[in-house]
Amino acid sequence: MDNAMKRTKIHVLRQLENSPGQVLVKGWVRTRRDSKEFSFMEINDGSCLKNIQVIAGQDLENYVQIQAVSTGSAVSVEGLLVASPGKGQKWEIQAQRVEIINLAPDSYPLQKKRHSDEFLRTIAHLRPRTNKYGAIFRIRSEMAFAIHQFYNKKGFRYLTTPVITGSDCEGAGEMFRVTSLSPEAVKKSGIMDFKADFFGQESNLTVSGQLSAEMFAMALGDVYTFGPTFRAENSNTSRHAAEFWMLEPEMAFCDLQQNMDQAEELVKALSVHALENCEEDMDLFLQFVDKSLPDRLNTIIHQPFARLSYTDAIEILQTSKKEFEFKVGFGIDLQSEHERFLAEDYFKKPVFLTDYPKTIKPFYMRVNEDDKTVAAMDLLVPGIGELIGGSQREERLDVLEKRMDEMNLPKESYWWYLDSRRFGSVPHSGFGMGFERFLMLISGIKNIRDVIPFPRTVGSIDF
């Protein structure tokens, strides 16, 4: 290859106002059509949704081989960038040299037509080469960056909390056990001897970085964690995965209202960021994936989210004419149908529900003056359900210890957590947002498996 020539990515080429003349592109052939004296090749290099059209003429020395280039093949093309006389594209490349880097056999599974999401899940290693999956994974990348940018601008510090944890009762669901004990040794002795295990005690994959984040909020002020989270729940739905990414901001000197303000600002800012920075990829979803998406995003960005207490929500559900499968009443956790009714039918926009009964919420949430409810907040969004769960944390040592006693939690193993309430305890709040659920919200993709590069779910860990 000509080392003097530098490769230009297709997203750069497509934005050019004037032709630089000679260009070099490398990518994969999406489709090829023959004409009388030349071949049309559409090349995609993953830098953007769109392809660049290459005109490979019969005067090329390897024209016979070029005519055999199949969908999925990798090529390197050097030629002149010229205005395209055809419709549908501004530029095209008049090839002077086409190097076939790799010829894909006709068994290449991706065809020049629409494939079902279910089929593409069975070839998760190849699906990012399609328009839709290429688009969502570019958006996923951009959104991860946007999260860091959002909090960096606000003066938050990024905190990486442990993936392996020693606490076995964080109460957020079933946990994956981490061990270095060999199955043979365990079978032989008949017991899991945790004292002989790597950490000398039971250890698990994290279900939340919140407790760690609270410690750092008491030191650095405003922090956030953003990383992988693991749940060993046997849940088989389109909204759950065993491994997912969660964003968890934690803020000192912050009450429940300010917590909701933060969450609402975040969701709005990220949505705007997606539309402004992933315009071409977002258009694919706005136009073809979910017809209701433009309205939904417009509502999210421009309308204030609804805010009401759990008690008021129960009132609305009880007085609504809608027939529910499950009865509602104070003290009962809301069912999916209730949450959907509130977000999709009643308010038709994201809804914060606050002040849930303390009996259905974790120990760390701040007990309200009524001693019946806690300063919790869940953000319910149309189409997804719960996107965010958060609370003002219980900063009063005596109240917190009483709650832990009520819930039979071993205070001694939370000694360090309780220390934060002993030494300079202040009101503070935080929340967790499922990153994949947010991606589903802004893309209209209906299954969480389709916004994760290689999803891990019950009974499925291929790739």
Add this chain to the structure above:
RNA sequence: UCCCCAGUAGCUCAGUUGGCAGAGCAAUUGGCUGUUAACCAAUGGGUCCGCGGUUCAAGUCCGUGCUGGGGAGCCA
């Protein structure tokens, strides 16, 4: 884990009261052509998800298992 639905060519699907296994797209070959998921023609392509049963005969009916999808629970 529970409820419902599905599994037929590489992909998407049709297949009637049980009676010879089908279509479109893809692939291959040829034709045509500054084409846009190009077009036209021909050809090849099957463990009808697995196992067991009913029947003269099962893609079709029954049982069971597996896989996938939708919903519920749990949650982010």
